[in-house]
Amino acid sequence: MALLEVRGVTKSFRSLRALEGVDIDVREGTFHGLIGPNGSGKSTLLKAIAGDHFADSGSIVFDGRDITRATPYERARAGISLKFQITAVLPELSVYDNVLLAAQSGETLPRLLFSASRKALDAEVGGLLERFRLTGRADDLAGELSHGEKQWLEIAMALALRPKLLLLDEPTGGMSPEERRVTGRLLAPIKSHCTLIIVEHDLNFIRDICDELTVLDQGNVLDRGDVETIQRSSKVQQVFTTRV
Ligand SMILES: Nc1ncnc2c1ncn2[C@@H]1O[C@H](COP(=O)(O)OP(=O)(O)O)[C@@H](O)[C@H]1O
Numbered sequence: 270m271a272l273l274e275v276r277g278v279t280k281s282f283r284s285l286r287a288l289e290g291v292d293i294d295v296r297e298g299t300f301h302g303l304i305g306p307n308g309s310g311k312s313t314l315l316k317a318i319a320g321d322h323f324a325d326s327g328s329i330v331f332d333g334r335d336i337t338r339a340t341p342y343e344r345a346r347a348g349i350s351l352k353f354q355i356t357a358v359l360p361e362l363s364v365y366d367n368v369l370l371a372a373q374s375g376e377t378l379p380r381l382l383f384s385a386s387r388k389a390l391d392a393e394v395g396g397l398l399e400r401f402r403l404t405g406r407a408d409d410l411a412g413e414l415s416h417g418e419k420q421w422l423e424i425a426m427a428l429a430l431r432p433k434l435l436l437l438d439e440p441t442g443g444m445s446p447e448e449r450r451v452t453g454r455l456l457a458p459i460k461s462h463c464t465l466i467i468v469e470h471d472l473n474f475i476r477d478i479c480d481e482l483t484v485l486d487q488g489n490v491l492d493r494g495d496v497e498t499i500q501r502s503s504k505v506q507q508v509f510t511t512r513v
């Protein structure tokens with residue numbers, strides 16, 4: 270059974286049908302890329318999974334549990350983390366404190382009152398900063414980070430909640446080619462403990478890190494499969510050459 274099963278999800282904004290019956294299966298331990306032209310419904314689908322939008326119809330089953338009507342908070346507790354959803358970067362706090370706050374939001378109050386838990390959190394925050402190349406910036410204000418570093422901080426914060434499923438919507442937007450390459454290298458190791466759905470425009474980036482792809486077009490799944498299958502798909506080629 271897949272970690273995430275999306276079945277027949279529709280979502281309309283007044284007369285506009287942003288999602289028209291989308292099915293997606295995401296297996297545990299895979300990186301799943303979501304691609305498609307602008308306005309094809311990629312962000313709406315991520316929000317429907319995270320609970321920022323409720324699907325008008327269809328169902329979403331996560332980790333064996335029907336979360337179709339669950340609140341964003343309940344979905345976060347169940348293990349779904351959308352970058353931006355829980356905590357956006359607080360520019361007046363240090364980089365360290367931003368990650369600490371995110372990590373604490375995943376803890377219960379009784380646990381926070383024990384110093385052992387604080388030590389564990391400190392080790393976890395330190396580990397995340399190191400993995401996302403932010404150790405040297407731990408004491409700097411988050412507002413002073415470069416654009417790329419801010420993106421990495423936000424990913425570190427999303428991971429501080431120890432999600433089973435991480436949702437990233439165009440994390441490399443505005444990054445330099447070198448920062449994109451680094452982002453791919455930073456994300457690769459999380460596969461051992463976290464499944465990923467990532468929306469990306471950069472098809473080279475997607476090809477390098479994703480196991481499977483779903484292609485959306487005008488709110489419908491145009492095609493799905495592994496990277497080779499999608500690269501060979503004439504339907505996909507047609508949409509990408511005529512509309513992207
Ligand atoms: N909150 C909203 N209110 C009204 N229309 C929206 C809203 N969010 C998205 N849309 C519309 O839904 C369609 C899909 O949008 P979106 O999911 O953002 O596409 P993508 O992320 O693939 O570019 C677009 O036509 C967009 O204008």
Ligand SMILES: [Mg+2]
Binds near residue numbers: 313
């Ligand atoms: Mg979008």
